[in-house]
Amino acid sequence: MTAAPAVKPLDPTKVRAEIPILHQEIRGNPLVYLDNAATTQKPAAVIDAVADFYRRDNANIHRGVHTLSQRATDAYEGARGRVRGFLGAAEDAEIVFVRGATEGINLVANSLGRSIGAGDEILISWMEHHSNIVPWQLLCERTGAVLKVAPIDDTGALILEEFEKLLSERTKVVAMVHQSNSLGTVNPVREITERAHAVGAKVLIDGAQATSHRAVDVREIGCDFYVTSAHKMFGPSGIGVLYGRRALLEEMPPWQGGGDMILTVTFEKTEYNELPHKFEAGTPHLSGPIGLAAAIDWIEALGLDAIAAHEDDLLRYGTEALSEIPGVTIVGTAPGKSSVLSFTMDGVHPHDIGTIVDQEGVAIRTGHHCTQPVMDRFGIPATARASFAAYNTREDVDALVRAVRKVAEVFA
Ligand SMILES: Cc1ncc(COP(=O)(O)O)c(C=O)c1O
Known part of the structure; x- marks a missing residue:
C-alpha cells in the first residue's frame, strides 16, 4: 500500500x-x-489584480466590441472558469456571480421558491447564520410553507438522527451550513445531501465559512446549490458565488430583471439569456471576480x-x-x-x-x-x-x- x-x-x-x-x-x-470569520485580509496579489484591472482593462463587459471591453469580458469570464475548477463544478454555466453568500441564498429562495407552496417544508439547522434563516422565513411567509429546524447537541454538532426524523416527502429544500461561523462545527454535508435527496428535497449548502479552510468539491458533495463569499476567502467584498446544478438553474425563473439577463425584449415578451447570465441582471461587480480568481490562485498555491x-x-x-x-x-x-x-x-x-x-x-x-x-x-x-x-x-x-x-x- x-x-x-x-x-x-x-x-x-x-x-x-x-x-x-x-x-x-x-x-x-x-x-x-x-x-x-467576519472577513479575511487581502494578499498583495489580490489587491494588485484589482488595481491592475482598473489601471489597464476596465470597461463594461459582454456588450462592447472595443478592445478594453473584450479584455474585461475575458478576465471576468476567465474568473468564472477559475471558480468552476475551484469548486469542482461541471460547467462554467453553473457558476453565478452574486454579491455574496447572502444574495446567493436569497436568489434560490426567491427563484426556486416559486415552486414552493403551502404545507411544503424547508429544513435548516439550529446553527445557521441569519442569512440562511431569514430568506427561508420570508419564503414561508409568502407561501405558507413551514420552516423546520434540526437541533444541535451540547457540543454544537448536528443531531443527525433528529435531522433525519424531520425529513419527509413534504421537505422541498434542505439548507445547511458547511462550517458554522460561531461554533466552528463542520457538517457532514455529503451525508446530509444523500439523506435529503432520498426524500426528493433539493439541497443548498452555505459554504461562506468553508472555502478558505478546506477543499470543496460540489459534485463530490452532490448538493444542488452551494454559496460562498469572496471576502471570506482573501478576495474582495461585494462578490460571491452561487453554484447550481444546470438542470435546476435551467428550470428556475430569473430572480431579477434588467440588462444582460435577456436575449430579446419587446413590450409583449422577454426572452431570457442562457445560463449563467439569466441570473446576472445589470452591470455586475466587474473587478470582483478578478480579485476572487487571484484569491483562488493564492489559496491553491498554499x-x-x-x-x-x-x-x-x-x-x-x-x-x-x-x-x-x-x-x-x-x-x-x-x-x-x-x-x-x-x-x-x-x-x-x-x-x-x-x-x-x-x-x-x-x-x-x-x-x-x-x-x-x-x-x-x-x-x-x-x-x-x-x-x-x-x-x-x-x-x-x-x-x-x-x-x-x-x-x-x-x-x-
Ligand atoms: C456561515 C455564514 N453564512 C452566510 C454568511 C453571510 O455572508 P455574506 O455576509 O458575505 O453574504 C456568513 C457571514 O458571516 C456566514 O458566516
Missing part, C-alpha cells in the same frame, strides 16, 4: 508577509488579526490541505491555552470542528473582552455573530470569537492568550 503524499506544511511567517494590512501597530502593539493542517494546529494550541485561564468556557466543541474559537468568561461580558484585547492590538469579534438561535441554544447573550486564517501564527495565539489573561486580571 502506498502512503498518501505528505502535505507540505505552510510557513505562516512567509504567508503573513504577503498580507500588507497586517504590518501595522494598533494602540502601540503589533496588529494581531483574529476576526477572519494548498488547502496545508492550510487546514496549519489551522488545526492553531485551534488545538489556542483551545488548550485558553482553557487553562480560570473562568473561560469554550463554546462549540464538536469533534472535527475548524478554525473558530468562541468562548465566554465568567462575570465578563464578551464586549468587554473584545474592548480590552483590542487595547493589546488583538482583533476578535464579540456578539451573537448573526446566529442568535445558537446563543439561545447555549443560554448566553454572546461570545468572544477568535477565528483563524492561513496567515495566523502561534505567536498570534500567544498574544490572544496574554490579552485574555489581562481581561481576567481586570475583572478579578
Whole structure:
C-alpha cells in the first residue's frame, strides 16, 4: 500500500508577509488579526489584480466590441472558469456571480421558491447564520410553507438522527451550513445531501465559512446549490458565488430583471439569456471576480490541505491555552470542528473582552455573530470569537492568550 503524499506544511511567517494590512501597530502593539470569520485580509496579489484591472482593462463587459471591453469580458469570464475548477463544478454555466453568500441564498429562495407552496417544508439547522434563516422565513411567509429546524447537541454538532426524523416527502429544500461561523462545527454535508435527496428535497449548502479552510468539491458533495463569499476567502467584498446544478438553474425563473439577463425584449415578451447570465441582471461587480480568481490562485498555491493542517494546529494550541485561564468556557466543541474559537468568561461580558484585547492590538469579534438561535441554544447573550486564517501564527495565539489573561486580571 502506498502512503498518501505528505502535505507540505505552510510557513505562516512567509504567508503573513504577503498580507500588507497586517504590518501595522494598533494602540502601540503589533496588529494581531483574529476576526477572519467576519472577513479575511487581502494578499498583495489580490489587491494588485484589482488595481491592475482598473489601471489597464476596465470597461463594461459582454456588450462592447472595443478592445478594453473584450479584455474585461475575458478576465471576468476567465474568473468564472477559475471558480468552476475551484469548486469542482461541471460547467462554467453553473457558476453565478452574486454579491455574496447572502444574495446567493436569497436568489434560490426567491427563484426556486416559486415552486414552493403551502404545507411544503424547508429544513435548516439550529446553527445557521441569519442569512440562511431569514430568506427561508420570508419564503414561508409568502407561501405558507413551514420552516423546520434540526437541533444541535451540547457540543454544537448536528443531531443527525433528529435531522433525519424531520425529513419527509413534504421537505422541498434542505439548507445547511458547511462550517458554522460561531461554533466552528463542520457538517457532514455529503451525508446530509444523500439523506435529503432520498426524500426528493433539493439541497443548498452555505459554504461562506468553508472555502478558505478546506477543499470543496460540489459534485463530490452532490448538493444542488452551494454559496460562498469572496471576502471570506482573501478576495474582495461585494462578490460571491452561487453554484447550481444546470438542470435546476435551467428550470428556475430569473430572480431579477434588467440588462444582460435577456436575449430579446419587446413590450409583449422577454426572452431570457442562457445560463449563467439569466441570473446576472445589470452591470455586475466587474473587478470582483478578478480579485476572487487571484484569491483562488493564492489559496491553491498554499494548498488547502496545508492550510487546514496549519489551522488545526492553531485551534488545538489556542483551545488548550485558553482553557487553562480560570473562568473561560469554550463554546462549540464538536469533534472535527475548524478554525473558530468562541468562548465566554465568567462575570465578563464578551464586549468587554473584545474592548480590552483590542487595547493589546488583538482583533476578535464579540456578539451573537448573526446566529442568535445558537446563543439561545447555549443560554448566553454572546461570545468572544477568535477565528483563524492561513496567515495566523502561534505567536498570534500567544498574544490572544496574554490579552485574555489581562481581561481576567481586570475583572478579578
Ligand atoms: C456561515 C455564514 N453564512 C452566510 C454568511 C453571510 O455572508 P455574506 O455576509 O458575505 O453574504 C456568513 C457571514 O458571516 C456566514 O458566516
